[in-house]
Amino acid sequence: xxxxxxxxxxxxxxxxxxxxxxxxxxxxxxxxxxxxxxxxxxxxxxxxxxxxxxxxxxxxxxxxxxxxxxxxxxxxxxxxxxxxxxxxxxxxxxxxxxxxxxxxxxxxxxxxxxxxxxxxxxxxxxxxxxxxxxxxxxxxxxxxxxxxxxxxxxx
Amino acid sequence: xxxxxxxxxxxxxxxxxxxxxxxxxxxxxxxxxxxxxxxxxxxxxxxxxxxxxxxxxxxxxxxxxxxxxxxxxxxxxxxxxxxxxxxxxxxxxxxxxxxxxxxxxxxxxxxxxxxxxxxxxxxxxxxxxxxxxxxxxxxxxxxxxxxxxxxxxxx
Amino acid sequence: xxxxxxxxxxxxxxxxxxxxxxxxxxxxxxxxxxxxxxxxxxxxxxxxxxxxxxxxxxxxxxxxxxxxxxxxxxxxxxxxxxxxxxxxxxxxxxxxxxxxxxxxxxxxxxxxxxxxxxxxxxxxxxxxxxxxxxxxxxxxxxxxxxxxxxxxxxx
Amino acid sequence: xxxxxxxxxxxxxxxxxxxxxxxxxxxxxxxxxxxxxxxxxxxxxxxxxxxxxxxxxxxxxxxxxxxxxxxxxxxxxxxxxxxxxxxxxxxxxxxxxxxxxxxxxxxxxxxxxxxxxxxxxxxxxxxxxxxxxxxxxxxxxxxxxxxxxxxxxxx
Numbered sequence: 001x002x003x004x005x006x007x008x009x010x011x012x013x014x015x016x017x018x019x020x021x022x023x024x025x026x027x028x029x030x031x032x033x034x035x036x037x038x039x040x041x042x043x044x045x046x047x048x049x050x051x052x053x054x055x056x057x058x059x060x061x062x063x064x065x066x067x068x069x070x071x072x073x074x075x076x077x078x079x080x081x082x083x084x085x086x087x088x089x090x091x092x093x094x095x096x097x098x099x100x101x102x103x104x105x106x107x108x109x110x111x112x113x114x115x116x117x118x119x120x121x122x123x124x125x126x127x128x129x130x131x132x133x134x135x136x137x138x139x140x141x142x143x144x145x146x147x148x149x150x151x152x153x154x155x
Numbered sequence: 156x157x158x159x160x161x162x163x164x165x166x167x168x169x170x171x172x173x174x175x176x177x178x179x180x181x182x183x184x185x186x187x188x189x190x191x192x193x194x195x196x197x198x199x200x201x202x203x204x205x206x207x208x209x210x211x212x213x214x215x216x217x218x219x220x221x222x223x224x225x226x227x228x229x230x231x232x233x234x235x236x237x238x239x240x241x242x243x244x245x246x247x248x249x250x251x252x253x254x255x256x257x258x259x260x261x262x263x264x265x266x267x268x269x270x271x272x273x274x275x276x277x278x279x280x281x282x283x284x285x286x287x288x289x290x291x292x293x294x295x296x297x298x299x300x301x302x303x304x305x306x307x308x309x310x
Numbered sequence: 311x312x313x314x315x316x317x318x319x320x321x322x323x324x325x326x327x328x329x330x331x332x333x334x335x336x337x338x339x340x341x342x343x344x345x346x347x348x349x350x351x352x353x354x355x356x357x358x359x360x361x362x363x364x365x366x367x368x369x370x371x372x373x374x375x376x377x378x379x380x381x382x383x384x385x386x387x388x389x390x391x392x393x394x395x396x397x398x399x400x401x402x403x404x405x406x407x408x409x410x411x412x413x414x415x416x417x418x419x420x421x422x423x424x425x426x427x428x429x430x431x432x433x434x435x436x437x438x439x440x441x442x443x444x445x446x447x448x449x450x451x452x453x454x455x456x457x458x459x460x461x462x463x464x465x
Numbered sequence: 466x467x468x469x470x471x472x473x474x475x476x477x478x479x480x481x482x483x484x485x486x487x488x489x490x491x492x493x494x495x496x497x498x499x500x501x502x503x504x505x506x507x508x509x510x511x512x513x514x515x516x517x518x519x520x521x522x523x524x525x526x527x528x529x530x531x532x533x534x535x536x537x538x539x540x541x542x543x544x545x546x547x548x549x550x551x552x553x554x555x556x557x558x559x560x561x562x563x564x565x566x567x568x569x570x571x572x573x574x575x576x577x578x579x580x581x582x583x584x585x586x587x588x589x590x591x592x593x594x595x596x597x598x599x600x601x602x603x604x605x606x607x608x609x610x611x612x613x614x615x616x617x618x619x620x
Contacts, residue, residue, distance in 0.1 A: 029524060031517045033197055037190035037246045037376070043388045043438070044188065044354040044361070051354070052496045059494060059557065066347070066557045077398070078353045083391045088448075091192045092524065092531045128353070138398075184369060186362045192531070198543045198593070199509040199516070206509070207341045214339060214402065221402045221502070232553070233508045238546045243603075247369065247376045283508070293553075343509065345502035347556045352498055401502045 022098040022114070023153075024057035030093040041089035041123075047081060050113040050126050053097040061150035073135060074144065079108070080129035087123045094118040100125075102151040107132050107140045109151060177253040177269070178308075179212035185248040196244035196278075202236060205268040205281050208252040216305035228290060229299065234263070235284035242278045249273045255280075257306040262287050262295045264306060332408040332424070333463075334367035340403040351399035351433075357391065360423035360436050363407040371460035383445060384454065389418070390439035397433045404428040410435075412461040417442050417450045419461060487563040487579070488618075489522035495558045506554035506588075512546060515578040515591050518562040526615035537600055539609065544573070545594035552588045559583040565590075567616040572597050572605045574616060 034049065036042040041049075058065055067073070089095065094117070101112040108131045115124040132143045189204065191197040196204075213220055222228070244250065249272070256267040263286045270279040287298045344359070346352040351359075368375055377383070399405065404427070411422040418441045425434040442453045499514065501507040506514075523530055532538070554560065559582070566577040573596045580589040597608045 029521070031520050032191045032193065032530065033199065033513045033516060035192035036187045037192070037194045038187065038385065038387070039192045039194075040387070042188055042358075043391055044357045047354045047357070047391075048352075048498045051498060055496050056494070064557060065497065066555065075348065077348070077350070077395065079395050081353055081357075081391070081393045081395075085387065085389050085391075088387070090531065092529060184366070186365050187375065188358045188361060193540065193542070195542070197513075198546055199512045202509045202512070202546075203343045203507075206343060210341050211339070219402060220342065221400065230503065232503070232505070232550065234550050236508055236512075236546070236548045236550075240542065240544050240546075243542070245376065247374060342501045342503065343507055346497045347500035347502070347504045348497065349502045349504075354498065 022100050023102060024053060024060065024099040026053050026056055026097045028095060028097060030089045030091050030095060032091045034089070035091050039088075039090060043083070043085065046085070046089065046115060046124050047083055047126060049095075049097050049115065050083075050124070051128065053099055053113060054111050054128070057099050058147075058150060061153065063147055063150045074141065075133050075135050075138070076130045076147075077133065077138075078128050079131050081126070083124055083126035085124055087117065087121050089115065089117070089123050095123065104143060104148060104151055106142055109143060111151075177255050178257060179208060179215065179254040181208050181211055181252045183250060183252060185244045185246050185250060187246045189244070190246050194243075194245060198238070198240065201240070201244065201270060201279050202238055202281060204250075204252050204270065205238075205279070206283065208254055208268060209266050209283070212254050213302075213305060216308065218302055218305045229296065230288050230290050230293070231285045231302075232288065232293075233283050234286050236281070238279055238281035240279055242272065242276050244270065244272070244278050250278065259298060259303060259306055261297055264298060266306075332410050333412060334363060334370065334409040336363050336366055336407045338405060338407060340399045340401050340405060342401045344399070345401050349398075349400060353393070353395065356395070356399065356425060356434050357393055357436060359405075359407050359425065360393075360434070361438065363409055363423060364421050364438070367409050368457075368460060371463065373457055373460045384451065385443050385445050385448070386440045386457075387443065387448075388438050389441050391436070393434055393436035395434055397427065397431050399425065399427070399433050405433065414453060414458060414461055416452055419453060421461075487565050488567060489518060489525065489564040491518050491521055491562045493560060493562060495554045495556050495560060497556045499554075500556050504553075504555060508548070508550065511550070511554065511580060511589050512548055512591060514560075514562050514580065515548075515589070516593065518564055518578060519576050519593070522564050523612075523615060526618065528612055528615045539606065540598050540600050540603070541595045541612075542598065542603075543593050544596050546591070548589055548591035550589055552582065552586050554580065554582070554588050560588065569608060569613060569616055571607055574608060576616075 030041055034041045034045040096116045098114045099111055100114050103110040110127055110129045113126040114122055116122050132141050134141050185196055189196045189200040251271045253269045254266055255269050258265040265282055265284045268281040269277055271277055287296050289296050340351055344351045344355040406426045408424045409421055410424050413420040420437055420439045423436040424432055426432055442451050443449060444451050495506055499506045499510040561581045563579045564576055565579050568575040573594060575592055575594045578591040579587055581587055597606050599606050
C-alpha cells in the first residue's frame with residue numbers, strides 16, 4: 001500500500017499529482033476477474049471500477065442509489081460514457097480509483113474519473129454522464145436536492 | 156464451425172458423445188471478455204455461459220423470465236451451484252454450451268450443463284439448483300405448471 | 311426472432327434503417343447476467359456486447375486475435391471508448407449488435423457499433439479506438455496487412 | 466461499517482458467529498455491477514467476490530499470483546467450485562467476504578468462503594478446489610512451499 005505522500009509535490013504531466021484535489025478516492029488491487037487473456041484489465045471492467053468509485057462516493061455521502069430503482073420513481077441512467085486508456089493495468093497492480101470532478105446541470109450531471117497506478121502513472125481517465133428521469137416514461141426531471149448537495153461537496 | 160456429425164458414434168469417456176441427448180444446445184465462441192490473465196475462461200464466466208444457455212432454453216420454450224422479477228411475484232433463485240472444470244477454454248475456442256438434463260421436484264429443480272469443445276472434449280460440467288419462491292418473503296411454492304412443462308420436454 | 315425484412319425501406323432518424331449497410335451483425339438476446347438491479351443492461355456490459363461483435367467480425371474474416379497475445383508480439387489495445395445510451399435494454403430483449411463502420415489509419419483504427427432493438431429502436435451507439443503496438447514496450451507500429459484487409463471489407 | 470464486536474459471543478446456526486475464526490476477511494459493499502435484474506447479486510458475481518478475497522489473502526501473505534501465468538511455469542487452476550446461496554445480497558448491502566478455511570493436499574488445495582451480511586446473516590458459503598500443474602501440458606505437481614505456508618497460516 002502507499003501513503004498519501006506518494007503524490008509528488010510538483011505536478012508532472014501524466015502523473016497523478018494533478019489529482020491531488022480528487023473528490024473521492026478508493027484504493028484497491030486489480031483482480032484476475034478484472035483482466036482478460038491479453039494479460040491486462042478488460043476495457044469494460046476498468047469502467048466498472050470507475051462506477052464502483054462513484055457508488056462509493058454516494059455511499060460515503062449517505063445517498064442511497066437503491067431507492068432509485070422503484071418502477072415508478074426517479075432513475076439516474078448513464079447516457080454517455082467515455083474512457084481513455086493510457087497505460088495497461090495488470091493483475092495485482094495496486095491502484096487508486098478516483099472521482100476527479102462532478103459537474104452538475106439542472107437535469108444531468110457528469111462524473112469524471114481517473115485510475116492511477118502506485119507509480120503515479122495514470123492508467124485511465126473516464127467520464128459518465130447521467131440524467132435524472134422519472135420512470136416509467138423516462139421524462140427528464142430536476143436532480144434531487146440531496147444528490148445535488150452530495151455531488152457538490154469537494155474533497 | 157462443426158456439424159452434428161462431429162460427435163463420434165461410439166461414446167468415449169470424457170467425450171461429448173455422452174451428450175447426444177442434450178436437452179438444449181448453443182454454439183458460440185469464447186470471447187476475450189470471458190477470459191482472464193491466465194489466458195483461459197474465468198471460472199465464474201464459464202458459469203455465466205451455462206446460465207445463458209438455460210435462459211435460451213426457456214426463451215425457446217416461450218417462458219419469459221422477466222415476468223418473475225416483480226417485487227411481489229414468483230421468483231426462481233439459484234440456491235446451489237456446482238462446476239467441474241475439466242479442460243481450459245481459450246479465447247476463440249468454438250464451444251457447444253448444453254443443458255444436459257433438467258430434474259424437477261415439487262418446489263425446486265436442477266439444471267445440468269456441459270460445455271464441450273469442437274474436439275469433443277468436455278471443458279466443464281455444472282449444475283444449478285433453483286427454488287420457486289413467492290416474494291417478498293421468499294416462501295417456497297410449487298413450480299408453475301408452464302415452467303414445469305417447459306423443463307420436462309426432452310430434446 | 312426477426313427476418314432481414316424488419317428494417318423498413320425508408321430510414322427514419324433513430325431507427326436502425328440507417329444501419330442497412332452495417333459491416334457485421336450479430337443477433338442475440340439480452341441475458342440476465344448483462345443486466346443490473348436497475349432492471350436494464352449494465353452500461354459496461356453493453357460495451358462488452360459490442361466488443362464481442364468486433365471479435366465475431368474478425369473471426370468471420372479469419373483473423374485470430376489470440377495470436378496477438380504473445381508477450382513479445384503485436385497487440386491491438388483499446389486506447390479510447392465512447393458510448394451513447396439511447397434506450398434501455400432489458401433482459402429478454404432481442405437485439406442486433408452491429409459493427410457499423412471501421413476506419414483505418416496507419417497505426418490505429420476505429421470500430422463503430424450500434425445495438426438495435428427488435429422494434430428498430432437504437433439502444434446504443436459506441437466506438438472503440440485501437441492502436442497497433444509491439445510488446446513488450448508498446449511502441450506503435452503499422453496495422454498488419456491481413457487485419458487491414460479484414461477491416462476494409464464492407465458488408 | 467461494523468466493528469469486530471458485531472459477531473455475537475454465542476454462535477447461532479446460520480449466523481456469522483461460526484466464522485469467528487475466519488482465515489481472512491474483506492469488508493465491502495455490494496455494487497450495482499454485481500447485481501442483475503432480479504435485484505440481487507448475480508450468482509456468478511458472488512463467486513467472483515469470493516475469489517477476490519482469496520486473491521487478497523495471497524496478496525496479504527506476499528504470494529504473487531501473476532508469476533504463475535507464464536506459459537511454461539506453474540499454474541493453479543480451479544477444478545471444482547460449489548456455492549450455496551442462503552440469502553439474497555442487494556446493491557448497497559455491507560458485507561464481509563471471508564476465506565473460512567484452507568485445506569491442503571499434496572497437489573491440490575481447497576479454499577472455503579462465506580459472505581456474511583451486516584446483520585450476521587450468511588448469504589453464501591462456497592468453495593473452490595485448485596490443483597498445482599506445470600504448463601503447458603498441465604501435469605499435476607506439488608504445491609510450492611511458499612504457497613503451502615501462506616495457506617497454512619491461521620487468522
